[in-house]
Amino acid sequence: MKIMVAVKRVIDYNVKVRGKSDETGVETANVKMSMNPFDEIAIEEGVRLREAGTAEELIAVSIGPQGAQETIRTALAMGADRGIHVASDDDLEPLAVAKLLKALADKENPDLFILGKQAIDDDSSQTGQMLAALLGWSQGTFASKLELDGANTNVTREIDGGLETVRLAMPAVITTDLRLNTPRYASLPNIMKAKKKTIDAMSPADLGVDVTPRLTTLKVVEPSKREAGVIVETVDELLDKLKNEAKVI
Numbered sequence: 001m002k003i004m005v006a007v008k009r010v011i012d013y014n015v016k017v018r019g020k021s022d023e024t025g026v027e028t029a030n031v032k033m034s035m036n037p038f039d040e041i042a043i044e045e046g047v048r049l050r051e052a053g054t055a056e057e058l059i060a061v062s063i064g065p066q067g068a069q070e071t072i073r074t075a076l077a078m079g080a081d082r083g084i085h086v087a088s089d090d091d092l093e094p095l096a097v098a099k100l101l102k103a104l105a106d107k108e109n110p111d112l113f114i115l116g117k118q119a120i121d122d123d124s125s126q127t128g129q130m131l132a133a134l135l136g137w138s139q140g141t142f143a144s145k146l147e148l149d150g151a152n153t154n155v156t157r158e159i160d161g162g163l164e165t166v167r168l169a170m171p172a173v174i175t176t177d178l179r180l181n182t183p184r185y186a187s188l189p190n191i192m193k194a195k196k197k198t199i200d201a202m203s204p205a206d207l208g209v210d211v212t213p214r215l216t217t218l219k220v221v222e223p224s225k226r227e228a229g230v231i232v233e234t235v236d237e238l239l240d241k242l243k244n245e246a247k248v249i
């Protein structure tokens with residue numbers, strides 16, 4: 001079985017994101033970038049399936065500027081066998097990413113495509129679903145447990161009020177939720193080994209995909225600053241403020 005995993009390079013989740021002063025987007029210059037956390041979980045799941053002998057090959061794919069190769073190297077150090085970098089400096093929308101991933105799936109013929117449930121920069125949560133639709137494959141989104149058995153996969157999903165288990169026919173697209181696994185740290189020897197693994201580079205044009213955006217971002221602004229709170233002495237004072245200042249009761 002062959003598995004492909006999509007890994008996106010995003011602003012590190014520990015960094016406080018700042019808007020650009022011209023309101024055209026968020027500041028990424030000199031900002032620490034990392035692999036999208038849900039994609040680390042996707043790679044970890046793929047590596048576990050390869051280690052268990054369920055999969056023979058695990059390919060990590062990233063789409064984005066040159067720096068995306070660093071994210072692919074991290075995936076290779078975690079255990080992926082090879083990487084594919086689709087180079088693009090454009091701001092790509094989920095549909096464009098899904099079309100590129102479909103084109104790669106058509107070339108590579110994987111049995112399983114694993115993505116994160118959402119990228120923490122755009123929070124779209126669309127790419128996996130669009131990819132499954134474009135490929136005409138089954139989809140198991142927000143997976144917290146995966147059980148592969150031959151031509152089928154059972155996916156357990158966290159839904160409001162409980163767990164839902166769905167059975168998918170392969171090939172399938174899976175998107176990962178937080179509790180699927182705990183990703184490993186890449187060890188130093190594996191980071192060294194990853195330097196020798198192959199990353200194929202190509203462009204959207206090589207894959208015959210038009211990535212022209214369909215949406216225009218009008219502006220990006222930071223949330224307004226919270227005003228300092230006040231400590232009230234009595235319940236009567238609180239009620240008075242809620243009634244006459246905040247006017248919420």
Ligand code: AMP
Pocket residue numbers: 006007008009036038039042061062063064092094097114115116117118119120122123124125126127128
């Ligand atoms: P989104 O739909 O943007 O929230 O992204 C969901 C998932 O799609 C991510 O967790 C990644 O697995 C994948 N993805 C989105 N954008 C990219 C990208 N530029 N390169 C690789 N994978 C991506």
